[in-house]
Amino acid sequence: MKQNKYDDQGFYENYNQLPRSIKGLEGAGEWGAFRSMFPDLSDKKVLDLGCGFGWHCRYVREQHARSVVGVDISRNMLERARLMTDDTNIEYVQSAIEDYDYPVNEFDVVISSLALHYIRDFEDICKKVHQSLTVGGSFVFSVEHPVFTAVAEQDWYYSPDGKKLHWPLDHYHEEGARQARFLDHDVTKYHRNVATQINALVKTGFRFREMSELKPEQEQIQDPEWHDAYRRPIFLLIAADKQV
Helix, strand or coil, X not given: CCCCHHHCHHHHHHHCCCHHHHHHHHHCCCHHHHHHXXXXXXXXXXXXXXXXXXXXXXHHHHCCCCEEEEEECCHHHHHHHHHCCCCCCEEEEECCCCCCCCCCCCEEEEEEECXXXXXXXXXXXXXXXXXXXXXXXXXXXXXXXXXHHCCCCCCCEECCCCCEEECXXXXXXCCEEEEEEECCEEEEEEXXXXXXXXXXXXXXXXXXXXXXCCCCCHHHHHCHHHHHHCCCCCEEEEEEEECC
């Protein structure tokens, strides 16, 4: 069975306390950079993998996308998404990203926000997304940065008096599962380096377009979380297009 932490009530309740859960897209520090990588969405058919509460689905419709399909494994997440959505052109499907029945040449844009680092076989997802996109269609996604996922503890190395000295980086090229601690629960994440992700896209027929390691803006540095992100990246954002 695919991992589904969001239907664990304790994990779900903790997730509901995050700024991005309360404020939506404006509570997600990476949103500005992620949004800037989207193509023109007007009259486009969009697929959102790991759609969660449906924030991105509703946003792309506000940008005049023709229709959106949001896919998520979690019943809890989709129940909330449906409660927050009043739009017949948004469809929510309960499915693991790996198990979704990707239709051929159906979508103009596929997006995924912070979901694909939970997927074991990234190249397989790239193949499925590629077959599902129209020619010239875009795949835009964000994941936790490999510098962040390489060590399972995902925490700083501290001095005896509690000062953050540096971010440990080890086993970078040893790709695979990591048992991380997130929201007071054990979660399986999959570490893969930057080259692996770029090469998987190219191998499956994409033209790499843009990448961001999300250097914080000046105003974000005042936030302790994003001040730390100036010392090491948290997220990796990638945009690629299906080749003609």
